[in-house]
Amino acid sequence: MHLVYPAVLSSLLFCVGVYGVLARRNAILVLMSVELMLAAVSLNLVAFDVWLRDEIHSGQVFTLFLIALAAAEIGVGLAIVLLVYRERGTSAVDRLRALADREGNEPDGNEPDRDGPAPGPGGAASRETTTT
Amino acid sequence: MTERELLSTSGQEIVFVLVGLVVLGAAVLCVTTRHLVHAALWLVVALGGLAVEYLLLTAEFVAWVQVLIYLGSVVVLLLFGLMLTRAPIGPSPDADSGNRPVALAVALASAACLVTLVVDAFRTTWIDLETPHGRSEALGDSLFRAWVLPFEALSVLLLAALIGAIALSRARRARAGVAANGGGR
Numbered sequence: 160m161h162l163v164y165p166a167v168l169s170s171l172l173f174c175v176g177v178y179g180v181l182a183r184r185n186a187i188l189v190l191m192s193v194e195l196m197l198a199a200v201s202l203n204l205v206a207f208d209v210w211l212r213d214e215i216h217s218g219q220v221f222t223l224f225l226i227a228l229a230a231a232e233i234g235v236g237l238a239i240v241l242l243v244y245r246e247r248g249t250s251a252v253d254r255l256r257a258l259a260d261r262e263g264n265e266p267d268g269n270e271p272d273r274d275g276p277a278p279g280p281g282g283a284a285s286r287e288t289t290t291t
Numbered sequence: 292m293t294e295r296e297l298l299s300t301s302g303q304e305i306v307f308v309l310v311g312l313v314v315l316g317a318a319v320l321c322v323t324t325r326h327l328v329h330a331a332l333w334l335v336v337a338l339g340g341l342a343v344e345y346l347l348l349t350a351e352f353v354a355w356v357q358v359l360i361y362l363g364s365v366v367v368l369l370l371f372g373l374m375l376t377r378a379p380i381g382p383s384p385d386a387d388s389g390n391r392p393v394a395l396a397v398a399l400a401s402a403a404c405l406v407t408l409v410v411d412a413f414r415t416t417w418i419d420l421e422t423p424h425g426r427s428e429a430l431g432d433s434l435f436r437a438w439v440l441p442f443e444a445l446s447v448l449l450l451a452a453l454i455g456a457i458a459l460s461r462a463r464r465a466r467a468g469v470a471a472n473g474g475g476r
Contacts, residue, residue: 160304161417162416163409163414164311165307165348167410168307170409172337175322177397181398183322183388185376185386190372191334194365205353206418219352226360227449230360231452235459241376241460
């Protein structure tokens with residue numbers, strides 16, 4: 160088989176993943192696009208491993224590691240997305256601007272009013288010191 | 292081997308190109324559809340087609356691992372994530388953000404760059420598929436001889452990711468407990 164076919168397919172798949180990461184708004188859809196990019200890299204690794212006839216199967220073993228890493232990444236990423244959804248009530252990545260680097264950027268309307276009831280550990284500690 | 296031309300197609304190449312078209316179409320639908328659940332199902336089609344491509348490249352063990360882990364667990368995890376964030380069933384109009392033209396331009400530019408580079412670089416290379424190179428026996432042999440230390444490190448990393456996911460999921464309750472205790476940390 161010509162090596163160009165898997166190489167071109169994997170590069171096109173990678174670019175589709177790039178488009179998805181840049182254009183999607185829902186965080187879980189962004190994670191799906193990241194999965195597409197990882198799968199494209201896996202296809203590249205397998206094709207080059209079969210081409211080069213590596214004795215210790217580096218490409219295919221890397222692909223196995225990559226699949227396991229993708230599983231770990233999707234687990235932690237989904238935990239983060241679910242935590243953000245519980246805290247902020249949205250999973251749209253362009254509404255999470257709490258760390259945005261803009262001058263005079265007021266927090267948007269989706270910011271829950273957590274400043275009053277939940278001041279965080281430091282605030283709680285200071286309040287306790289004042290009460291005691 | 293006799294002399295081969297650029298587009299002298301064998302049966303494997305024809306099947307590879309057809310399945311590759313299916314994979315690409317499913318991937319494009321996955322990143323452009325407005326139904327969130329349909330995106331996950333198109334991802335299933337794309338990754339399953341990739342498993343078929345691995346089989347065509349005689350990497351059978353990787354193909355079955357792909358089916359088991361990607362289709363079996365990762366997509367199910369993504370579907371659970373979609374349900375837990377209350378994804379709407381119908382089409383959601385705000386699935387794409389505002390920088391869609393920029394994303395399209397970046398993707399098309401990088402695709403043009405990569406495809407021309409790859410075609411120019413590997414125009415005269417061929418994969419010998421007569422003797423299979425990804426049998427489970429040989430792959431397991433090298434995995435547990437040459438790669439056993441990274442394998443064990445990867446198991447530790449999976450454990451760390453598991454604990455991290457559990458800790459992240461319990462973070463809110465822990466902080467509520469801290470606030471109730473008056474910052475007893």
